[in-house]
Amino acid sequence: MSSRQKRQVAKAVADMISPGEAVLMDGGTTTLEVARQLAGKQLQVVTNSLPIANLLVNQPQIDLMLIGGFLFPKTGVALGKTAVDSLKSVHVRRLIISVGGITEGGLYNSNMLLVETEQQMFEAAEEVIVVTDSTKFGHSALAYLCPLNTVDHIVVDDGITEEWKTVIQDAGIELTIVET
Numbered sequence: 001m002s003s004r005q006k007r008q009v010a011k012a013v014a015d016m017i018s019p020g021e022a023v024l025m026d027g028g029t030t031t032l033e034v035a036r037q038l039a040g041k042q043l044q045v046v047t048n049s050l051p052i053a054n055l056l057v058n059q060p061q062i063d064l065m066l067i068g069g070f071l072f073p074k075t076g077v078a079l080g081k082t083a084v085d086s087l088k089s090v091h092v093r094r095l096i097i098s099v100g101g102i103t104e105g106g107l108y109n110s111n112m113l114l115v116e117t118e119q120q121m122f123e124a125a126e127e128v129i130v131v132t133d134s135t136k137f138g139h140s141a142l143a144y145l146c147p148l149n150t151v152d153h154i155v156v157d158d159g160i161t162e163e164w165k166t167v168i169q170d171a172g173i174e175l176t177i178v179e180t
Helices: 003-016 029-038 050-056 082-089 110-126 164-169
Strands: 022-026 041-046 062-066 069-071 077-079 094-097 101-104 104-108 124-130 144-147 151-155 174-179
Touching: 003 029, 003 124, 003 151, 022 029, 029 041, 029 050, 029 082, 029 094, 029 124, 050 062, 050 174, 062 101, 069 082, 069 110, 077 110, 082 110, 094 110, 104 110, 110 124, 110 144, 124 144
Parallel strands: 022 041, 022 094, 041 062, 094 124, 124 151, 151 174
Antiparallel strands: 069 077, 101 104, 104 144
16 A cells, blocks of 8 residues: 555544544554654543554643553564553553454454454454555464454555445445545
C-alpha cells in the first residue's frame, strides 16, 4: 500500500475514534499512520509499539501507556510473556491492529510471539478494528491469529475484490472501503 493509501485508511480509522476513548494499538506501519492521525485528540492510548509511543509521548492530551516485554528489533514492538501479562490488566473500547494475511479461515501474522501478544489484545478490547490493504486478502502467514468472525470491523483500500467484500460481510464484519 502506498503512503498516500495508508494515510487515507488511517484517517478513516481515526475518524471513528471519539475523544475520551481508550484505544489499544498494535505496531505496524499502518497503525503508526493511525497514531499520526490521532495526534491532537484527547485519548487514552495503550500500545506495545515503541514507534507509536515515541510519536505520541509529547501529545499532552493523550494519556499513554506503553506495554513492556521483549522488544522485537525489526519492528520495535514489545512481545512475549511480559507483554501478555501486562495486557491482562487492560480494558479498552477499541483495538486497532494490522495483520500479515487474511483468509476465509482467519487472520495471520508473521511472528508467533506477536500473535500470542495480539491474542491477548483481543481479550482486552470491546471492539476489534483491522486496518489492512487489499493485497493481504487470500494470503496467510506463519502464525494463525484468530478466526475471521473475531473481528468487528475491517478498514481497507478500494482494491478489495467483490468476492472478498462478500466474504467479509457474510462473516458479519463491518467493512469500510476507503477510496484511494
